[in-house]
Amino acid sequence: MKNIIYCYTATGNSLYAARFLRERLPDTEIRYIPEELMNGRFEISAERIGFIFPLHYLSLPMQVEEFLARLNFTGTPYLFAVVTCGVPYWGRPFIDMNEILSRKGQRLQGEWFLRLVSNYLPYRDTAAQWRIKIRAWFAERKLKDIAESVAQNESHSTWQLLKDMCRRYHNEWRERRKTIDEKFSCDINKCTSCGLCERVCPKKNILRPEGHPVWQHDCVECLACLHICPTQAIDYGGVTRGRRRYRHSDIKIADLIRAWRKSK
Numbered sequence: 001m002k003n004i005i006y007c008y009t010a011t012g013n014s015l016y017a018a019r020f021l022r023e024r025l026p027d028t029e030i031r032y033i034p035e036e037l038m039n040g041r042f043e044i045s046a047e048r049i050g051f052i053f054p055l056h057y058l059s060l061p062m063q064v065e066e067f068l069a070r071l072n073f074t075g076t077p078y079l080f081a082v083v084t085c086g087v088p089y090w091g092r093p094f095i096d097m098n099e100i101l102s103r104k105g106q107r108l109q110g111e112w113f114l115r116l117v118s119n120y121l122p123y124r125d126t127a128a129q130w131r132i133k134i135r136a137w138f139a140e141r142k143l144k145d146i147a148e149s150v151a152q153n154e155s156h157s158t159w160q161l162l163k164d165m166c167r168r169y170h171n172e173w174r175e176r177r178k179t180i181d182e183k184f185s186c187d188i189n190k191c192t193s194c195g196l197c198e199r200v201c202p203k204k205n206i207l208r209p210e211g212h213p214v215w216q217h218d219c220v221e222c223l224a225c226l227h228i229c230p231t232q233a234i235d236y237g238g239v240t241r242g243r244r245r246y247r248h249s250d251i252k253i254a255d256l257i258r259a260w261r262k263s264k
């Protein structure tokens, strides 16, 4: 395989970007990080290797960090990362990636933020449709440039602002890990027991002994369960009530389930 893109996605932004690049880079395979973690596939060999994932608390999603730490590379491929987000430049995902990669004698050659739409519903409501469309237009232009740069193995770095503050903020989040899912609730009057929340969870953190979800305190706060529930039965604290759920318009529910766990 010439190119491999490792993808992590909750609401489809990162999967959309991964697919866009796959279309423009011949001989490219997308692999899903939760599935690779589950199957223990950590040996990689390719000419170019990309990592596309969301910004979580100004740095890496917890499972992306775990995956990177366990990867074993053959040779020195061209490595690149595209981090999708609501607000670019505030954060340190590439610094943190390079810290992990340097232990393996590797380094990112291409680093890009890609601004799409924030899915962090506890902070604020999903952007209006007109704003989503404008962001999508700019994102597509940027992805075309990224594809050209990657195809030429070009070096590209980017701003990463307030690095020390971002490290503290990110670490505080990680320390709260065992209690993250205490804020989830399910309105059993709205729940139809469809099981989507359980199927989409990349940590197998949701059980449904009586049909509706019960969280098991091993959550990475990806928010896939919150956004995917078709009846909006799931909330994260009172603040998400009534806020619009989000999924990238090019990505189907089945694609997201595939991205987290192989369909049964």
Ligand SMILES: Cc1cc2nc3c(=O)[nH]c(=O)nc-3n(C[C@H](O)[C@H](O)[C@H](O)COP(=O)(O)O)c2cc1C
Residues within 6 Å of the ligand: 008, 009, 010, 011, 012, 013, 014, 015, 053, 054, 055, 056, 057, 058, 059, 084, 085, 086, 087, 088, 091, 116, 117, 118, 119, 120, 221, 222, 223
């Ligand atoms: C736990 C969590 C933390 C987030 N933190 C940030 C952040 O610090 N900065 C930001 O711009 N977006 C943040 N976001 C928004 C996502 O990075 C953004 O919506 C991303 O494009 C989602 O990608 P996906 O659809 O592939 O999951 C956060 C989202 C989640 C769920």
Ligand code: SF4
Residues within 6 Å of the ligand: 186, 190, 191, 192, 193, 194, 195, 196, 197, 198, 211, 212, 213, 228, 229, 230, 231, 232, 233, 234
């Ligand atoms: S996705 Fe929503 S409706 Fe389906 S089982 Fe989960 S909480 Fe219930």
Ligand code: SF4
Residues within 6 Å of the ligand: 181, 200, 201, 202, 203, 204, 205, 206, 215, 218, 219, 220, 221, 222, 223, 224, 225, 226
């Ligand atoms: S419980 Fe929900 S937010 Fe937590 S890891 Fe699973 S899908 Fe993601």
